[in-house]
Amino acid sequence: MKILRTVSELREWRRAVPPGQTVGFVPTMGALHAGHLKLVEEGRRGSDQVVVSIFVNPLQFGPKEDLARYPRPFERDCELCARAGVDVVFAPEVSGFYSPDHATYCDVEGLDKHLCGASRPGHFRGVCTVVLKLFNLVQPHQAWFGKKDIQQALILKKMVSDLSLDLEIVLVDTVREPSGLAMSSRNAYLSEDERARAASLYRGLSKALGIYQSGEHNAETLKSVIRNEIEQQTRIDYIEIVSQSRLEPIAVVDQPAVMALAVYYGNTRLIDNAIISFPRASA
Numbered sequence: 001m002k003i004l005r006t007v008s009e010l011r012e013w014r015r016a017v018p019p020g021q022t023v024g025f026v027p028t029m030g031a032l033h034a035g036h037l038k039l040v041e042e043g044r045r046g047s048d049q050v051v052v053s054i055f056v057n058p059l060q061f062g063p064k065e066d067l068a069r070y071p072r073p074f075e076r077d078c079e080l081c082a083r084a085g086v087d088v089v090f091a092p093e094v095s096g097f098y099s100p101d102h103a104t105y106c107d108v109e110g111l112d113k114h115l116c117g118a119s120r121p122g123h124f125r126g127v128c129t130v131v132l133k134l135f136n137l138v139q140p141h142q143a144w145f146g147k148k149d150i151q152q153a154l155i156l157k158k159m160v161s162d163l164s165l166d167l168e169i170v171l172v173d174t175v176r177e178p179s180g181l182a183m184s185s186r187n188a189y190l191s192e193d194e195r196a197r198a199a200s201l202y203r204g205l206s207k208a209l210g211i212y213q214s215g216e217h218n219a220e221t222l223k224s225v226i227r228n229e230i231e232q233q234t235r236i237d238y239i240e241i242v243s244q245s246r247l248e249p250i251a252v253v254d255q256p257a258v259m260a261l262a263v264y265y266g267n268t269r270l271i272d273n274a275i276i277s278f279p280r281a282s283a
Helices: 009-015 034-046 072-086 123-138 147-162 184-187 192-198 200-213 219-229
Strands: 002-004 023-028 051-055 087-091 142-146 168-172 235-241 256-265 266-277 280-282
Touching: 002 009, 002 200, 002 219, 009 051, 009 087, 009 123, 009 192, 023 034, 023 123, 023 168, 034 051, 034 072, 034 142, 034 200, 051 123, 072 087, 087 123, 087 219, 123 147, 147 168, 147 256, 192 200, 192 256, 200 266, 219 235, 219 256
Parallel strands: 002 087, 023 051, 023 142, 051 087, 142 168
Antiparallel strands: 235 256, 256 266, 266 280
């Protein structure tokens, strides 16, 4: 497995990929877990070469967010990648990835108005900017993203479509802990008690899904089910049901939709969702 630290090294590697070989890409911020490794597994199955980026992108963090304390177990991440069959890890320094006078950004308007975009202004601009730059450098045929970050995934699919990028974004089901808690690098922040209580997020989504599948399509009723299931010692950022097409709140679930939530346990913000592919649903 190659570990590349500069843009020039990555470009040199990409030029040397034999014609006809496919390149798969899994962009990450490191602190890898079973969810990331599932993306790598899917990429390994579908590509000749698999690239994983490890880059804690400062552009997608707000001024009071966890950029400084975000976990960075680089050696462990590289060991996991090697065992998973990754061909290349691209792990640039911020100073070598963004120039001091960097002034170009990518915005996907509209899809970032609600959910995480409402409470984290500028977040998706940072995500789109770094991913677009990585796409330009890696030139993948396919890129894999998890459904846990469904808003991010749908925004990036729109970016790829609008800019006519020659690649496919593939979405992979959320990987969960035995309790149902969605795998996340930020789970490392949770105390044992917080981790146990956070399992209520998936219970709430699952209960609402069951009620939806039994015939209840009123969005407020479904949101109330989720809210009532979540432990009271939490701070709710949002619980929303939005259309998949525009990520806008809907009153009645009569189209493909997403039940999404963001909740704080202490200072740790967790997100999760259940995707409704009308008239069926999954979490």
